[in-house]
Amino acid sequence: MEHGPSDLAFYTCGCLLLLIGLVKLPAAINRRHDMLLRAAVALLVIASTVFFLGAPDSIALINEMSGVPNLAAPLTYTALTAFSGASLLLIINWRPARPEQTRRASRICIAGSCFVILAIHGLFWLGDTPVEQLTLFDGYYADTPYIREMILLYLLAQGAGTLTTSILCWRWSREVTGSLRAGLRILVPAYLLHVAYDGVKLVAVVARWTGRRWDFLIDQVAPLAAAPSALLVVTGFALPLAGPRLALTFQALRQLQELAPLWQELHAVPTPGSVRTALPWWSTPAVRLTARMTAIFDALLSLAPYYDARARDEAYRTAVGSGEPPRCARATADAAMIIDAVRRQRTERGPDENLDNTTWGTHDLVHLSKALSSPVVHRFRLSGGSVESRPA
DSSP, X not given: OOOOOOHHHHHHHHHHHHHHHHHHHHHHHHOTTOHHHHHHHHHHHXXXXXXXXXXXXXXXXXXXXXXXXXXXXHHHHHHHHHHHHHHHHHHHHHSOOOHHHHHHHHHHHHHHHHHHHHHHHHHHHHSOOOSOOSSOHHHXXXXXXXXXXXXXXXHHHHHXXXXXXXXXXXXXXXXXXXXXXXXXXXXXHHHHHHHHHHHHHHHHHHHHHTTOOOTHIIXXXXXXXXXXHHHHHHHHHHHHHHHHHHHHHHXXXXXXXXXXXXXXXXXTSOOTTOOOOOOOTTOOHHHHHHHXXXXXXXXXXXXXXXXXXXXXXXXXXXXXXXXXXXXXXXXXXXXXXHHHHHHHHHHTOOOGGGBOOOOOOTTXXXXXXXXXXXXXXXXXXXXXXXXXXXXX
């Protein structure tokens, strides 16, 4: 009786890997010269193929449609060998090295993988596998001439490839930082689990040679390493690819939060000629941040005729007197002048000859927003435009 993980587990992992690959596929097509991105997408697709081919229902379907018992075995072994070879090839080309060294290592990796794949199919056709095995092929045919060599070859080749990949990932991770380092550190255990997968199966095969039946290692223990390995591989490769975008997203969210006080102060300011439209719910934080900053600048521009230099100078002197550093005091003075301008706009009363021509850049908005919480600005707001008459 055969056991093992359900088809659902195989198909779920395969779909997850394929989905990640398809998400990055448009970028890989558009960025034709980015070979690393295209290689990563290809690797994810190959990994998904491994799981699709390894599902018991898929194995049965391939055998039935081909009319060849156990034809799915060499096909699955081919996908596994291609996966380990592609993983090693990707890391070889991803890691900075001398071009000639990279080319030499790449040629060895490609040649070795092709040799193993050709040998797998050659040994399969030389051997005899009349009894279909959906999950226990490795154990059932461990003593069969030529098939024995085929099984041993693919286990050793895949184990060596994934172990080398894991070692390279660890070494490289000590030289880099950020999302790339995190991704490489995740890939280390991911490929070590692949080594464990091959090692457990190899133990079961050797046990067959000595007359023991440890088939549970093949269909019950070994698959336990496959799903976690797939999840870690997806995470490890996706993190460096998506890391910069995630960092920008978190940065946009943080800036939106930091700009909230300034936007609360200015959102009611009329901005003739400016168009404010509600963004759809699916808008990214970056898009929302751009729209928010544009609206803030429109409001600041609308307030320009009402900026009073006296209010700014008075707030600056009070802030400095309260112990604020000059840079913070300038932001505090600007925030107080903006509050005063909002009040003047409402009463349609400009600053006359004391007009202030201060302008702000994008990097100034967060400082202005934070300055609104200053005690000096709070006293300025309560006093109706004067802070010097109030105690510090």
